[in-house]
Amino acid sequence: MIRGIHFLLTYQCTRACLHCFLWARPGSLATMNVEQVTAYLDAVAGTAVRQVFFEGGEPFLYYPTLRRAVQMASDRGLYVGVLTNGYWATGHEEALGCLGELLAAGMDAIMISTDDFHGGAEESRRATLVIQAARDLGLEPDVAPTCLEDVLFRGRAAVTLARQVPGREARHYDGPCTLEDLVHPSRVHVDPLGYLHLCQGLVMGRVGADGDLAEILVNWDVSRNPVAHLLATEGPYRLAAEYGVAVEGTFADRCHLCYEARRALFLRGLSAHLGPGQMYGVFDG
Numbered sequence: 001m002i003r004g005i006h007f008l009l010t011y012q013c014t015r016a017c018l019h020c021f022l023w024a025r026p027g028s029l030a031t032m033n034v035e036q037v038t039a040y041l042d043a044v045a046g047t048a049v050r051q052v053f054f055e056g057g058e059p060f061l062y063y064p065t066l067r068r069a070v071q072m073a074s075d076r077g078l079y080v081g082v083l084t085n086g087y088w089a090t091g092h093e094e095a096l097g098c099l100g101e102l103l104a105a106g107m108d109a110i111m112i113s114t115d116d117f118h119g120g121a122e123e124s125r126r127a128t129l130v131i132q133a134a135r136d137l138g139l140e141p142d143v144a145p146t147c148l149e150d151v152l153f154r155g156r157a158a159v160t161l162a163r164q165v166p167g168r169e170a171r172h173y174d175g176p177c178t179l180e181d182l183v184h185p186s187r188v189h190v191d192p193l194g195y196l197h198l199c200q201g202l203v204m205g206r207v208g209a210d211g212d213l214a215e216i217l218v219n220w221d222v223s224r225n226p227v228a229h230l231l232a233t234e235g236p237y238r239l240a241a242e243y244g245v246a247v248e249g250t251f252a253d254r255c256h257l258c259y260e261a262r263r264a265l266f267l268r269g270l271s272a273h274l275g276p277g278q279m280y281g282v283f284d285g
């Protein structure tokens, strides 16, 4: 039962971190507006969804939309989390001001990305200001540092970091995906282009073309999605074999193999269940 929706409020970010699953970067401009967020929240009103998270990219780049989104979700009785890298916290007062507004709007949790992959000393200083301000406001932040040992090699991480760890041949990863429950997902991501993601770039459906958000959630049947079904039952090694994708060289983990196989399929236009380009490092502009 799907109880959580992560809103990728924007693909745009202040940074282009090496480990980012989404290839977020300053030039990725696709962003939700308030009407879109409203439509998505209205659509899930009658479903099992109880939690929403606003993230990106960097959602504070579109602070008025973020604040309104938090308010609307809270007004609908949903648990609301926000994820940021803290770039916007130029001082303690500024951090207190923004977080205070979001708490007043109904934010329940704040998650802060700060680690070696998220830039240097100035970025860390700003993230620390957000952490301190959250604590001053009585909210214990969730700080999730990433180190190389934690990285799942998909998205930009597959291209930039996978060669930094020992690799194994593709056949070593023969076996189904065990990291995401693709058959009975408990949470999914929705992006500004209407794509609903089971795993980043693995599409459950697209709002508009496949119905509204609730219809896609409620009608999910993995057996009707050949890519997700293959990944859930046999895994990326068999997916590559089924579609004739050559998987040569070595791979850092099963996600790395999965990402490379899916990217090859996406670039060949072989599946409607993969996309958009932003998830595969393919940008229009």
Ligand code: SF4
Residues within 6 Å of the ligand: 154, 177, 178, 179, 180, 199, 200, 202, 231, 236, 254, 255, 256, 258, 259
């Ligand atoms: S990248 Fe592939 S193997 Fe990894 S969690 Fe996603 S669907 Fe599963």
